[in-house]
Amino acid sequence: MFKLNFKIALRNLWKYKTYTFINIAGLAIGMASCILIFIFIRYELSFDDQFVKKDRIYRVVSNWTEISGTDASQGVPVPLAKAMRNDFPQLEKVAAIQSAHGIISTTKHAGRPMIKEAIGVFYAEPDFFGIFNYTWLAGNPDQVLNEPNTVVLCEEKATQYFGDWRKAVGQTLRFQHETELRVTGVFKDQGENNSLNLPMVISYANYPGRKEDSWSHVASSSECYVLLKDGLHIDELQGVLAAFNTKYHAKNTLTIREYNTFQPLKEIHYDSRYGNFAGKTMERKQIYGLSVIGIFLLLTACINFINLATAQAVNRSKEVGIRKVMGSGRKQLVLQFLGETLTISTAALLIACVLTEMALPYMQNLFSENISFSMLEHPVIFVFLVGLVFLVSALAGFYPALIMSGFSPALAIKNKVSSAAGGGMGLRRILVVFQFTITVVLIICTLMILKQMNYIRQKPLGFNPNAVALVNIPADSLNRLKQHNFKDRLLTIPGVKEVSFCDTPPSSGMVAENRFSVNGIPVKDFQVRVMHGDRSYFETFGLKMIAGQILPKSDTANAWVVNQTFLKKMNIASPELALGKLLKVGDQNFRIVGVMKDFNDKSLHEEISPLAISSGQVEYYNVAVKMDQAKMVESMKAVEHLWNSTFPDEVYDAMFVNDDLNHYYQTEIVMETLFKNFSMIIIFISFIGLFGLISFVASQRTREVAIRKVLGATNLELVRLLNGSFLLMVFLANLLAWPIAYLFINRWLAGYAYRINVSIWPFAIAMVVSMGITLITVSFRSFKAAKTNPIDALKYE
Amino acid sequence: MIQLQNIEKYYANKGVKSYILRHVSTTIQQGEFVSIMGPSGAGKSTLLNILGMLEEPTYGTYEFMGENVVSLNERKRIELYRNHIGFVFQAYHLIDEMTVAENIEAPLLYKKVGSAERKSRVAEMLDRFNMVAKRDLFPNQLSGGQQQLVGIARALAAQPLIILADEPTGNLQSAQALQIMELFRKLNEEENITIIQVTHSEINAGYGNRILHLLDGVISEDLQVVV
Structure with missing residues (x-):
């Protein structure tokens, strides 16, 4: 049964090639966008997930409340780590870690050139590796940094400096031209999905500023991590923490207050207020925003499918009728049609995977992250793909299957099922309006984002950053x-x-x-x-x-x-x-x-x-x-x-001031690119859907068109007849989209102290563009229908 | 086998009832070959649809094999379709996307016949209707008569007790029509299959052993055909 139905499905797909193409193309593009968004989100959510004790690890952060607002820093005063160790019996381990820059050079080895480079290094207290379990290739994590003048390296650095990490332990590196550091351990490279990107960690005893005892100075380069004792909840520490803050931040007044709090490790990547050593944060808001776009893309593609499938249902009504009188139950028919949808979505998925592979380099470039689409490394991607196929099949296939399997056999056999029975034009209209509302919202938002970005690029800053290079000097x-x-x-x-x-x-x-x-x-x-x-x-x-x-x-x-x-x-x-x-x-x-x-x-x-x-x-x-x-x-x-x-x-380092300024708008540039691409995709999906629907309507109304023509209607009148409802639908979608887009864009612009005024133009342009493309898409097909010789349509009657 | 009691069917439109069938009562025994005749609009097809449970009567009772089947639930009706009733249509209604062999096999799939038996029954049908060479052709590659033969083969494959045929020769040339009628007679006589057909043709009706004349929804004559 399955085999036969599968064969029939394929033959049907082949018979209605245009619809099949529209369906598969729309679904494939929608799915590819979804997959890209998913693997990106999966990557973002995987940050700092590799540590065994991740649920008990917290970072101590600093906060300020002032009259003008609040401020926050990832750093803490240098003496804080020691004070925490004394005042919090609930903490199993406390470790300060200090970020710094310095020049590392290797001593000359036989046959190997000397390496000298300026890199970011870290000083960490010995307990650091008791909190974070790194994978050690060499060295004992409990002892590596116990002594001064010791250093541990990641695999990559060890290999770079000594040719082979196996040779690294026991060798020395020179730091800042003066200190000899002995390598005591090598740990495996951490993935990029890591808020603490540590190439090299030096014993804290070597940190020149370790004796600093001022509580008023906070640098973002001094972080402190703590490990909560097993079985305790962080809320149980609130009392001690309040006492701690009163004790050490003595200068606090009613209006200006400084205090420390615990930030869970799993929040570090998602809270851009504090920042982190790796310099990578991703607000949860943005992750949700992306998911919403993904869902919309998928919905648009599914709507195409539903529209075309229900429109086409009439063509299948005879088959449904015959199958019913042969003894097929409704459930079997539903399963058959769902199976067909599954076939289509599987085909779409395969194409989507290819598209994903093709788009991946651009995406990695856009986010400057090494995002992976390897199902072997991350089986969850495979699970997602399977889930996606079933979700799409269910979303897109269930309603048409229900409609088609519900045809009365007596009517179906006599070919008396009207297109209205295929779910009615009403439902398809609602779906088209919904689809185009999403499309128009995206068009408007894209236009506004482009405009604001343009404004930012062109706004005079009050100084001239052009052709100025900033060069470091020792x-x-x-x-x-x-x-x-x-x-x-x-x-x-x-x-x-x-x-x-x-x-x-x-x-x-x-x-x-x-x-x-x-x-x-x-x-x-x-x-x-x-x-x-x-x-x-x-x-x-x-x-x-x-x-x-x-x-x-x-x-x-x-x-x-x-x-x-x-x-x-x-x-x-x-x-x-x-x-x-x-x-x-x-x-x-x-x-x-x-x-x-x-x-x-x-x-x-x-x-x-x-x-x-x-x-x-x-x-x-x-x-x-x-x-x-x-x-x-x-x-x-x-x-x-x-x-x-x-x-x-020393080591030379230079950058252009203009490049530095562009870093401010990294998020916006990403957002701009995403909106540009996704709105193009959604426009494409919506309009091929529209084309499919007008093709269907045109073929359904062939007879009506022929009769009207015989009665003396001109081609133009006929085109207008066929186009009318579509233009109305897109117009309605525009009206619905305006307030939604307005709300969204206003909230987005509120994040800028310097911003463009919301004008009518993007809305008007979106309307003209959407109606214009609709008119072209629809007229292309309806003109063809109007031009047909009426004899061809009427002679079969 | 079939017992109709006071079957009525009407459509109410703005309070005006337009009757299709009125007070139709009749009994059809196992092994009869009944032709339903009458002018256009007399309600022939509606009666056949009611007999085939594709439509429900507005009033009246209909017993099929001793069981009241008016407003029968879907599952039971499907059981009857699978096991006892075969349909033959004027426009053949083969599934265009299936080959000849697949069309014949389809009802057996719904009847959940095992794969080996399915193959042998399909082969038997193809053999019987001389269409072995055409088994892999699609319906649109066949002539009308051949398509109708496939339609009948499909109806017979499930070994029904009764065949309901709505103008089975309406779209065929007379030579082909005769062939189909001969086939019906043979099935009726040799395999004792009950056949009920709707037809316009006196000649076709002559192949059966009973004729029901319908006029404006009422049975006006119930004739036994004497050979």
Whole structure:
């Protein structure tokens, strides 16, 4: 029975090739999108899942509540780890881990070149590997970092440095040109789905800042992990934690409060407020958003299927009737039709898998993640695929099967089943309207996202980041002496226009906000953001002054330049009034000598901060080099060459300020690409569905068209007759889509301090586009129907 | 075998009842070959549909093999289709996507006949109707007469007690029609299969042994054919 039905299914598919193609193409594309979204979500949800004690591991994080809002950091004060160990008997293990940068070099081995590189390293307390169970290739995890001057490496690094990880243990590496580190262990490379990406871990005893005892300084590079004792619940620690916060954050006032909390390991990847060492977070909101898009895509494809299948049902009515009088039960018919749907969706799945493979590299590129579509590695993908086929078959096949199996045999045999019995045009209309509502919402959202992104790209920031490179410079006492000479020599390179020492470019995510006082009176309402740069900073980045002067030339005579927002927040009416006031931030107490025009110092998600720039007397780690756009490539080469000859022991690193600014909008760029592609896919699916439906309607109404033609209707009148209801449906879908899209886009735009106004245009464009494509799709087929010679349609009657 | 008591069928349209069948009562015995005749619109096909349980009468009782089958539940009706009733249609109604052999095999599948027996019965049918060479052809590759032979073979494959035929020769040329009627007579006489056919043709009716004349939904004559 099954074999025969299967054969019949195939023959039927072959007979109605166009419908089959539309069905399979629509389903395959919808499924491929779903698979891509699924493997991406599976990857995102797999973060930090490999640790045995994951349910008991927590990270201690810092939080602030201030008048202006709240703030959060992944870091904790350095003395916190020790205090936790003392005050929390409920914790089995506590381990501080410190992120740092440094230069690692290998000693010369026989026949192997010396390796020198600047990399991110970590200092960790010995208990760290008792909390996180890494897989050890060599070394005993309980002992590896117990002694000072020890280091453990991941397999990749060990192989890179020593040729073979088996040879690594017992060898030494030189750190920062001075410390000899003995390799005591090698652990297996962690996957990329890891919030702690550790290439190399050095004994905490080597961390220079380990003796720091200030509780007021929090750096995001100092993290602390704890392991809860088995059988305890984290809520049982709340009392102790409250006492702990009162005890150590003594400076807390009613309005400004700092406190530590426990963050579960499994939340780290999904909470972008705190961030993590691997720098990868994915908000749950986005994961849900993607799933919703996936579901919509699948629904659209299923709606195509339902529409075409019920429309086509009439063609199958005779078969249903005959089967019924031969003794087929309704259940058997339902199963037969479901089987056919299953055949189609299986075929679609195979094509979808191919499409997925083809799209995967683009996706990996878009998310810069190594997302896997290997069913052997992740059997859950296979389970998903099987589930997907059955879900699609059920969603798409069940209703048509129910309709078709319900035909009365007496009517079916006489071919008296009207198209209305196939679920009625009414239901198909509702489904089409639903489908196009989704489509139009996506079109509108895509247009708005494109517009906002365009706005962000083109909005003047108030400074000029073009052709400026930020080059690192070593700032240890010896190299600092070379800095000024280096700057002078940089200026002699052809194409270099301006050079400035600074700590960050004018806009950056590395924000240091501080409490301050003016003329000796502390200001409690807000904090000021402080940047450091020398006199050339203003010229390099094209910052405009509105009052006073730029910073004085000398390093010793220090001064502040503040921005307009600072004046506004301080309620200083005119810029001139601010000049000469004494601004004290930390221990830097200078006069304000100038007021500059506001520029965007953070991403456009955020407002401009009150800001003060001084040349300070700080160590500069960066030099900004403004170049002639036309000569950038040569100039950069010359800069690198000069750098390497000036600082032969160090490792050169440079980036363009523009690239850095683009990092702000990584999420948006991803979102833009996703929306662009998915709306294209959904448009494609919807319109091939529409084409299928109009084909069916045209063939159903062949006789009517012929009769009208004989009665004297023109081709145009007939086309209008056939098109009318479709245009109406798409119009209705537009009306439904507008408020939904408006709500969504308004919420999305609310996340930007600087945003476009919601105008009528994207809505109007979406309408024109959707109605236009509908008109073309539908007319293409209906014109063909109208042109047919009426004799052909009528002679069979 | 079949007992109809006061069968009525009407459609109510805006309070006006338009009758198709009125007070139809008759009994058909096992082994009879009955032809239902009458002008267009007399209710012949409706009567046959009621006999075949494809339609329900508005009033009246219908007993099939001693069992009241008016508003029979679907499962029982399907059981009757599988085991006792074979249909033959004017437009043949073969399943276009199935070959000749598959069409004949289909009812056996529903009857859950074992694979070996299915094969032998299909082979027997093909042999009997001289269509062995055509077993793998599709219906649209056959002439009308041949298609109707397949239709009859399909009806017979399940070894029914009764065949209901709605103008089985209506679409055929007279030579082919005669062939079909001969076949019906043979089946009736040799295998004692009850046959009820609707026909317009006096000649076809002559092959049976009883004629029911319908006029405006009423049995106007019930004739025994004397050979």
